[in-house]
Structure formats: structure tokens, C-alpha cells
Amino acid sequence: MSDSKKSIGWGYLPDEILTHIFTFLPIKSIIICASVSKTWKSLIKNPTFISTHLHHSHNKSQNLFLLLNISRNDREVYTLHKEDDDPDFTEYASFDSPFHGPHLRHPHHNVVGTCNGLLCLSDGSPYFAKELFLWNPCVRKLLQFPIPRDTFNTHGLFQASFGFGFDPKTNDYKVVRILSIFGGSPLDFGKSRHVVEVYSLFAGEWRMLSASDSLPLTYAIISSGPPAFANGALHWIAFSNDNKQFVLVFDLGDEVFRQILLPELPSYTEGMMWTRVSVYGNSIAGFQRREGSGPMNIWVMKEYGVASSWTKFSYQCPSLGMLRPCPVGFRRNGEVVLEDNRIGEAVLLNDRRGLISWNPDSQDVKNLEINGSHKTFFGSFVESLVLLDKATKGVVTY
Template sequence: MEQLPLELVSNILSRLPAKDLMKCKSICKSWFDLITNPYFITNYYAFYNDLIRHHENLFVIRRPFLSSLKTCISLLSSNVNHPKKYASELLKPPSEYNSEYKYWTEIMGPCNGIYFLEGNPNVMMNPSLRQFKALPQSHLAIASQNTYSITEYGGFGFDPKTNDYKVVMIKDIWLQKTDERQIGYWTAELYSLNSNSWKKLDANSALPLPFEIWGSSRVYTYVNNCCHWWGFIDDYGVKENVVLAFDMVTEVFRKIKVPRVCASSEEAFKTLAPFNESSTIGVIVHPVIRDVKHYDVWVMKDHGDEGSWMKQYSVRHKEVIYKVVGFYGSHHFVWNDDNEGLIPSLQQIKDLRVYGRCEGLRATRYMESLISLHRGNEFSSQFVSCTSVLDTLALPNQRRKFMVSLSQKMKTFLKICYDALVNT
């Protein structure tokens, strides 16, 4: 192999998944130097993910049980050419994060193959390398003497100028004395992976207050180094839709005006999402009322130009569809059905047998990446590795066996209860 040109070796290795490349680092020093080279790492992300673009793989979080907040993190492999062929691999966090009290509610990413999981605790992950980093507690998580927070909205992205991954967290404000919320007012803080610390965003960042954020359905909307949230301004009882944007490079907020996309806020969910290969933003308006038989899609043709919004197309409503729970490239979205199952396409309805209870299901595109979260400034307790196991609850036969076993146990339990009542 040492006689092969370096370009040929690089081309061959670039066709391997990240977990196999990690093993190849141990073959010889020249391979180690190649695989850890920043140029190879950057090119690998684009080359390999383009190579497997027809095999749409999903990164999924879900709460499979009604009685538990515990969240399952999994990689779901689905070949669009063979809709019945899929496999699910469960990523198991270390024991200290694998409990009933550790959970995640939102996925943000991929951002160069890195993901942010919002929850308890907030986490950055590179699932390709099985890297799992719990973020330190933010300053705003500690209540002041006068205020506290209940609701928070996160944003995640990359700053190419400083080669830094950042998380912005917007939190509402409640008064300790009266337990009343300051409606329309929020505070914000920014986390930097490079410094492994949080900072409060100052007045120069200019949160455009007052405003409110809609939380009905959330899809990671990261475009042109900016995070976006769907919100509104309440002007004396009249609600005007707006998009709140935060630039990860300049660290500044701005409001983007939005046209009236539906008759009233009560008639439809509005889901903000990236469009046109993540070059701009759009909104999917999906009906709450069963009589409405279509979804409207509005897109901002030129990102940042408030005058370029236009209704691009409508999609016929499918009865089984509930709402959007994820995004995996261009105009492809992941949907939730009425049974809280995962559906990857409106064109070809198929049940992936992946379920999340109590609206605890989120999914996004899985991208292979060699980018490490290591920065050399974290404590060992904050940076740990995941293990992968077979996701038995997502496999048809195993799920059926599990349900049969559960049913038998319930029958036995009910019989014991019945016998006890008869004998008393």
C-alpha cells in the first residue's frame, strides 16, 4: 500500500464510513497523518455524504414510552430505492446520562456533521465518532434573586471566521415576586465550544423586543450562518408574523417581516424550515382543521430580502399526516403521523416503525463527519463516548416479540389481581 500514490489512497479512504476510518488510523503512521489532516477532514464531509446521498439516513431522538421522559438516540438507515429495507442503531450515552432524568426534546443540525441536542443536559454530538459532550451549565440556568425562566429556545451553528461551534439560548423572564411573566421580553446567552463557556449577549446584540416565539413545530433552520425562529408581534391584539434571526458570526439578532400566510393563527401550524439546498428560509402552513385539504409552502426567494416572500406551491393533504418533525435536505421533510410514528416522505407514505410518545419524536438528516469536538479545555466528565447497540424496539420482529411478551405479562398480572379479589 505504501507504493500507491497518496491521491489514490485518499480517494479510497474517502469512500469509507467514519467508524471504519477510525480503525484505519491504527494501520500505519501515513494513514493516521492522512485521516487526521484538516484538508482531508473537510473534503471527506462533502465527498462521502455526496456519495451516499441516495441513501437518506436519519438521526432520530424519541421517547418510546408514555410513562418515561427517557430519550432514545438512534441512527436510522433508509434506502429510498428499497423502502422496505431499513435498520436502526441505538446510540447509548454513558451511564450518567442514560437515566429517567436525562432527556432531550430537540435536534439541531447537522452543522458539518455536528449536532446539538436541547434538553437536560444540553449536549453536542458527533454520532459518526460516537462523541458526546455535555455543555456546562449556563449563567441563565441559575435564577437571580428577582427573575427566573421556564421556556427556552435554542439555536446552533458554526462561525467560519473563528472555526467555532456556538449555541445561542433565548429564555423567557418571570418575576419571582409575583410569578408573572414579562410578556414579549427575553434574555439571551451564547455558548462557545472553543472556550467551553457561556456569555451573556450584551446590548450590541440587540434582541428586538418585544416579540413572542411560536413553539408548535420546530425544524432546524440554519441558513447563511444564521439561526431562525418563527414568531409574532402582538400589536394591541393584532398578531403580526415575524422571523427572528441570529447571526453566529456577528452575534447580532434581527427581525424579518413575513406576509400573511394564513387567515388566522388558530387555523394552522406554521413550521419554519430551510429551502433551496439551505440557501434560504420558508414556512410550511399545515392545517389544524380537517376540512382544509392542502399544505401551503411560502419561500423567501432571496434570504434577508423581506420583499421576496412568495407562495411557491401547495401540497395535497394526506389524512395520516400530523405535522413536520424534521428535515433531511432540499425540499425533503420528515413527518409525524396520527400514531406518533415517523414518515420520511409525502410522495410515498411508509411506516418506518419508529415511534415517539407525547410528541417526543424529532428527526434530521444524518451526515458522516470526522470533525472532533475535542478542544483540549473540557473536563473528562463533560466529554465522553457513546456506545452503539441494536435498536430492538425499531425492528418489526423484535418489537412484535416485545409487545407479545408485554401482553403476556399484563395478562398474568391481571389474573393475579382477579384471583386476589375473588379470594378476599
């Protein structure tokens, strides 16, 4: 073999072949490749390649994981669990919270949502949060940005809620904040008004939607936990002034609100309240329960957006014996993950809540042997390179 042929190596491969090879590599290997040369770094940090890699990851079902926010040795840890053919829910990887670093100390934060490998976090509840963060733990990038400041002095009594998702029409990530400002009592919806603000990652700033874009209905959001992001839209449970409960939907592409009607319930279910809406495959599901202990209804929307397709596939979990069964989401096999608050008095005193998986069809219960907390977040996750190309103000590499 001639010397010229011996010298041909990876550095001489066409860019198209290199990017094709990179697409099939694990995230850790891609990050290492980005340090090999300026050429490789430029190819990997190209926004087009990042989008191509994300699309490939979504198409590989074995790359879908479930994300949990738990407490381990009094530290917040995010764990990934590979679900496919794994009834034991074995841990695949874990990430320490980025806020344990010396320059990023925030004692309390909440998960607003997750999408395409990004986590949206707030430094407190929606009422008191001052900053939001977009975090990609796989590439160790954190974007920090402020929240428009609203207080009791500026608006009076108000309710706040955040949502996070991806707009496929503009290839943009958006954070939505809804302020419900009450003219008097929080129950006096007739005097309430709503302020809707949208943060665009592409623009790097907040926008306030005009009044015509807001839902022309007096309502209050009553969902516990963050909204469900499905089919390009955010979903909350809301309560109107005429005592109607419905799913409040905000389309991230059109930036308009709409409603999805909830099932009409017979009179014997009086006292049952809708508590939250969750992602269920490519659709949504709603949880309904009474105050305190008692039965829990789970409704699945079989055909997204079609109110007549709501199906109650289980109505209670009598075998669990919990004080307050608290659903946190669904596994890919349709099982419900709940916080079991009866694990033990010592556990409860330390705010540790055991997570269990419950099959509504067979009524089988499996202890996942994972301790959660009142801030436990459960949702699908895909490893991605999103934010790797960002080097703007507010982005921290740690």
C-alpha cells in the same frame, strides 16, 4: 523484483497520498486505519483532514441521510435512512443513544439540532436543562458541558429556547440560548427583556451578547421544536407585541438578529397560527395551522431571505383524516413527513406516532412504517469525523 522494492508498502507512501486515500474511505474504515500506526492516527486526527473529509462528504450527494429519533423496544435509537432513489425510506444504519451506557444515564433528553454529523442534545426541556451534549455517533464521541443556571428565583418568569449550528466564517460550532424574561404576564411583551448567550466549541465557554447585539424588539418565540439551521443562521417563528408574527433569524457568523417577514394572509384565514419553521433544501419553509384538527398550510421561501418569494404549495391534507397532523420536516424530494396520530388507540397510549410521507402535489400518502414519539426529530445528516480530534475535558469516548 529486488528485496528493497518488495518492502515498499503503505507505510512508505507520502502523507499527501495517504490523506487523499483516507478522504475517500467510509467512516468505519477510517477509524480502523487510525489504529494501524501512530503516523496514520496523526494524519486522520489532524483538524485539516477532518475538514477536508467533511467537505468531500457534503459533495457526495449519496452520502446525505435523514436522521430520525425513534423508540425501539423502549430504547431511544437514532436511525439513518438513505434517501436517493429509495421511495421506501430503507434504514441504512442505526445508533443506540449514548445515554444507555453505565456512566451516561440521562432518562430524558431532547434534540436541539444537528449539523455536519454532530447532534446537539439537552438533558431536558430548555426550561429545566442543566447540561448540553455534542455527540458524533459515527466516531462514538460525546462532549458534555453545563448550561448557565437560570431559575425562577434568579430571573422570575422566563421562556427559553436553544439552537445549534456551524459558523463557516470561524469554522466553529455554536449553541445559542435565548431567554425571554417577562416583567409580568408572559403575554405582556412590552415589559420583557432578552438574554442571548452563545457557547463556542472552539473557545469551550459561554458568552453573553451585549444589549446592542440583541434584537431591538419585544417578542416571544412560539416555534414548536428546535429552530431551523439554514444558510449559516438559526430560524424561529416569533410573535411581537403588536400581534405580528415573523421569522426571527440569528446569524451565527455576525451574531446579530434580523427578521424575515411572513406572508400577509387574507381575512378568511383568521385563526391560523404559524407553528414552526423547517429547512427546505437551501432555504426554509413554514407550517401554519389552526388549533385542534383542520387544514394545514405549508409555505416555502423559494428565494432565501426574499419575503416576496413565499409560496403556498399546499394548504391542507384532506385525505389523511388525522386528529392533529404534525409536520416534522421535508424529504429531499419535497415530500412532507408528518406524525400520524390516528394510527390507533393502543399506539397513542404508548406515545407511538406513525410517520408518513405526504406528497403535496399528488396528494399521495405513504406509510413509512416507522413509529416515532413526541420527541421525534427529523433532519439531514452527513457522516463526519468532527470531534475525533478532541481529547479535552468533558469529552467521552464510549
